Amino acid sequence: MSWNACGKIVLLACVAMLSFTAFAEENEPKGPSPQMLEKIRKKNDECFACHSEEGLKHPPQEGMDLKKLRGLLRDKEAFHASDHQRLACTKCHNEGYDDFPHEPDAKESTSSCPDCHQKKADHAQAQFDKSVHAKNLSDKFTCTTCHNPHVMRRADKLGDPRKIVEQDNRVCLGCHDSDERFAQFAPEKKDRPLIDDIHKWLPNTRAHWKAVRCVECHTPVVAAKEPISHEILDKKRAEKKCVTCHSRDTQLKVRLYRHLASEEQNKFGFANSVVLNENYVIGATRNPLVDKLMIGLAALTLFGVLGHAALRVVMHYLRRRNKND
Amino acid sequence: MTDERRHDDDRRHQERRIGDRRTGTGGVRIYILPGWVRAWHWTNAILILTMIATGFSLHYADAKIPVVEFSLAVRIHNTAGVLLVALWSFFVIANAVTGNWWQFVPKPPGILERCIKQTRYYMWGVFKGEHEPYPVTPEENFNALQALTYWFMIYIVMPLLVVTGLIFLYPQYAPKEMFGVDGLFPIAVVHYVCATIVATFIVAHVYLCTFGKKVSSTFKTMITGWHEH
Numbered sequence: 001m002s003w004n005a006c007g008k009i010v011l012l013a014c015v016a017m018l019s020f021t022a023f024a025e026e027n028e029p030k031g032p033s034p035q036m037l038e039k040i041r042k043k044n045d046e047c048f049a050c051h052s053e054e055g056l057k058h059p060p061q062e063g064m065d066l067k068k069l070r071g072l073l074r075d076k077e078a079f080h081a082s083d084h085q086r087l088a089c090t091k092c093h094n095e096g097y098d099d100f101p102h103e104p105d106a107k108e109s110t111s112s113c114p115d116c117h118q119k120k121a122d123h124a125q126a127q128f129d130k131s132v133h134a135k136n137l138s139d140k141f142t143c144t145t146c147h148n149p150h151v152m153r154r155a156d157k158l159g160d161p162r163k164i165v166e167q168d169n170r171v172c173l174g175c176h177d178s179d180e181r182f183a184q185f186a187p188e189k190k191d192r193p194l195i196d197d198i199h200k201w202l203p204n205t206r207a208h209w210k211a212v213r214c215v216e217c218h219t220p221v222v223a224a225k226e227p228i229s230h231e232i233l234d235k236k237r238a239e240k241k242c243v244t245c246h247s248r249d250t251q252l253k254v255r256l257y258r259h260l261a262s263e264e265q266n267k268f269g270f271a272n273s274v275v276l277n278e279n280y281v282i283g284a285t286r287n288p289l290v291d292k293l294m295i296g297l298a299a300l301t302l303f304g305v306l307g308h309a310a311l312r313v314v315m316h317y318l319r320r321r322n323k324n325d
Numbered sequence: 326m327t328d329e330r331r332h333d334d335d336r337r338h339q340e341r342r343i344g345d346r347r348t349g350t351g352g353v354r355i356y357i358l359p360g361w362v363r364a365w366h367w368t369n370a371i372l373i374l375t376m377i378a379t380g381f382s383l384h385y386a387d388a389k390i391p392v393v394e395f396s397l398a399v400r401i402h403n404t405a406g407v408l409l410v411a412l413w414s415f416f417v418i419a420n421a422v423t424g425n426w427w428q429f430v431p432k433p434p435g436i437l438e439r440c441i442k443q444t445r446y447y448m449w450g451v452f453k454g455e456h457e458p459y460p461v462t463p464e465e466n467f468n469a470l471q472a473l474t475y476w477f478m479i480y481i482v483m484p485l486l487v488v489t490g491l492i493f494l495y496p497q498y499a500p501k502e503m504f505g506v507d508g509l510f511p512i513a514v515v516h517y518v519c520a521t522i523v524a525t526f527i528v529a530h531v532y533l534c535t536f537g538k539k540v541s542s543t544f545k546t547m548i549t550g551w552h553e554h
Contacts, residue, residue, distance in 0.1 A: 203399040207496055242395030247386045280509035283386030283395070290514060294521040301525040305532040315452040 031086035040088045047089045048076045050100070061100060078151040092149070113143040127230035136187050145185075146171045156259040164256065165213050172214040198235060211281075216245065216255050224254045246283035352538065357466050358550040362425065365416050366547060372412060375405040377524050384517060406490050413483050420479075429476040431469040439469040451536065461552050471533075478526055482519050489516035 032040060049060050051074050056066060079085060089097070092111040096103025114121035121143065128134055133141050148171075155164045173195070175181045182192040199205045217239040219229045233239075244251045358366075379402040382392030393401065420426040431439070442458050450458070459468040467475060489512045492499050500508030537543035538553050546552045 201396060203396055203403070204496070242399075243386045246383075246395055280507045280513055282383050282513070285507075285510065285513075286384070287514070290517065294517065297521055298525050298528075301528045305528055309532065309535070311452060316454070319454050 037086060040086065044079075044089050047097075048074065052076055074150050081153060082149070082151050083153055083157070084149055113147075113149070124230040131230060131232040132234040133232055137185055140185050159259065161256050162210075165209075165211065168213045168215065169209055172218075173209075201240070212245070212252070212256055216252070221251065222254070224258075228255060243283065246281060248284065248286065250281065250284035252281065252284065352553055353460075354551055354553050355461070355463055356550055357461060357463055357552045358546065359423075360550070361419060361423075363547060363550055365412065365419070368412055369409075369416070372405050372409045373523060373527070376402060376409060377520065377527075379405070380520055403494060406494065410487050410491065413479075413487055416479070428466050429472050429479065431472040431476075432465070436469050436473075440473070443468050443470040457536070457554065460554050466552075474526070478523070482522050482526075485515055486519040486523065489513075489519070 031037065049055055050064065050069060051072055053073060056069055056073060059066065059069075084091075093106070094111060095109040096106025124143070128141070129138075153167065155168075158164050158167065175185060176192070177195050179192050186192065196205060202208060215228050215232070218233045220231055220233065220237075222229055379393050379398040382398045383395065383402060385392075386395055392398075420429075439459065446455060446458050457468075459465075461467075465472075492512050493509070493516060496509055499512055502508050503511045534543040534547075537546070542553055
């Protein structure tokens, strides 16, 4: 490849990145002004003064119930990277938290997700009702059981598939890889199946968990532009066909990699190059040119050999006939 | 003859590779392949054919035409692959110990001329019913072209296949990124290209086995160890 062509590719990549960034910024909901944001952060710092590791180590007030506080700590940095980073704590924790000690019934007036996200919640609820989690646990499950509002970031905002995988799998493994948390939700007498044991059929199990999300297999197939469903499938209904991802028509394109711009999808002449940039997926990441060359080499050899053999037979027959004549 | 070559020949004699020449019947019958080489060859053949079938169905994985079911293909490919690594290591060590590696080295002088003559025979002479220009001897089982090809396959292509295959088996040790793409991709391309070379080699290799005294002669040699021409 010439330097000129390389330059063009780099330029195209830069333009693609810039337009992607612009798109991402446009898509971000209009938040408060910088001055307002500073004010909000200052106000939130009053909450973090107690509700943080630092607050627990050096409580700003005497007589605090530190045991209770230990269970109510929040990570300030994680919150500032989350979807709710521009909100004041009091947006949700709205009544009874202004003073310390907080009002005893303050928790009851804390906003729930549908208060702001009604449409999404209705949509998710219909899917959740069919989920394995709705079977025995519908009364224990809320949005925040999985979607921690203090840390979660939308997949399209995270962008990097590795970060999406890390965030989302932490949610599932948080319960399914922890006896303590599993017991909080599971029906009595239900032992937690060992996560490695139930996935024994899956080659390179742990490598899969680093590269793809649990929901890649544990949710039903959705249309290309639809978000992943909230209908979590149990092991009987989960995807077990490897070729769903490991093939040219990989589902990964409309799942984990759906947020990356479509023009990225077939860059550099690779099938599924958007996947390739992050992960090599056997069966899905192929270079059609290399494939053609390899098939060509094999076909050429095979036909060469067949042609040679045919000619040998003919020549042998002719020699014999000439000899007999 | 150099000391090394003489020493090597002595070793071969100890391995009962002395030709049992039978003259007077118009042909030559010599023992050229010891049991371990034949055992290696057929085990190697079975493992490589298994690798090609499963490797093909992994790379060209398709929901509509599954050659071997994907997760089954992965397990077979991995198991056969580990066995093949062991077998290839055994062959390289056994070659070094027994001196069999010397068979894969084309002996000077006139390597190029002999290669050209051999190619001319394959492309022209064979159709005219000419005889093999360099018949098999106990000292030299292969003609120069064969020696070069086998050397290339065993000491270049196979190591590349083995190393890239092992990285595939333990992808956590693969470089995170190479040339701006996932580190496993260049590894995959090398593995795929080498595997295709092996597959095409097998096609030509099997076909060239029909060039014996009779079409079936060389196949028999690979079973009995006795060569006839």
